[in-house]
Amino acid sequence: MANRKHKGPGLALLCLLLILPAAAAVSQEDGLYVQYRQMLMRAQGANMGMIGAVLAGQLPYKSHIVAQANILKQNAGLIPDAFKKETTAGKTGALPEIWKNWKEFTAAALALEKESAKLAKVAQSGDPAAILAQTQKVGAACGGCHKPFRQAK
Ligand code: HEC
Numbered sequence: 001m002a003n004r005k006h007k008g009p010g011l012a013l014l015c016l017l018l019i020l021p022a023a024a025a026v027s028q029e030d031g032l033y034v035q036y037r038q039m040l041m042r043a044q045g046a047n048m049g050m051i052g053a054v055l056a057g058q059l060p061y062k063s064h065i066v067a068q069a070n071i072l073k074q075n076a077g078l079i080p081d082a083f084k085k086e087t088t089a090g091k092t093g094a095l096p097e098i099w100k101n102w103k104e105f106t107a108a109a110l111a112l113e114k115e116s117a118k119l120a121k122v123a124q125s126g127d128p129a130a131i132l133a134q135t136q137k138v139g140a141a142c143g144g145c146h147k148p149f150r151q152a153k
Helices: 002-055 064-083 103-123 127-147
Strands: none
Touching: 002 064, 002 127, 064 103, 064 127, 103 127
């Protein structure tokens, strides 16, 4: 019995030494997942920003909106995968509701995909009022996910 007691802390220490590096590796990995999904979102932000700049400044890049809308659509299709890994480690605006209401979250991503696809079509028509109206719908689709699933700033 006395012998066993003596072994106790040694074993605990060994366990700790084995667990610590593993835990550190996991959190670093989580950090990379968080960074990845944030980069994806920033790309969405940049594309929306470019469309907004073309519309607001009447820049001679209206033809670019088709490409930007298609990129928004493609990136929207990556959102479910990019958030599949459940983690709110580190600096993140992601709310735990994402993984509690996963169906609603992926539906919000799909809604963005659809509105962006529509924008690509409307942009081909070149009708400025229609482009503006559809861009607002795309913006609403961003907000439709941010409101329930992203921390308010
Ligand atoms: C299906 C949900 C969803 C949709 C749709 C969505 N977002 Fe996000 N977005 C999020 C979540 C969740 C975060 C927080 C991610 C994090 O910090 O880990 C976020 C973060 C962001 C960020 C901050 C990124 C950073 O650097 O921290 C920007 C910018 C952004 N979104 C732009 C957009 C734009 C623009 C659209 C629409 C074109 C959009 N998002 C559509 C869920 C969504």
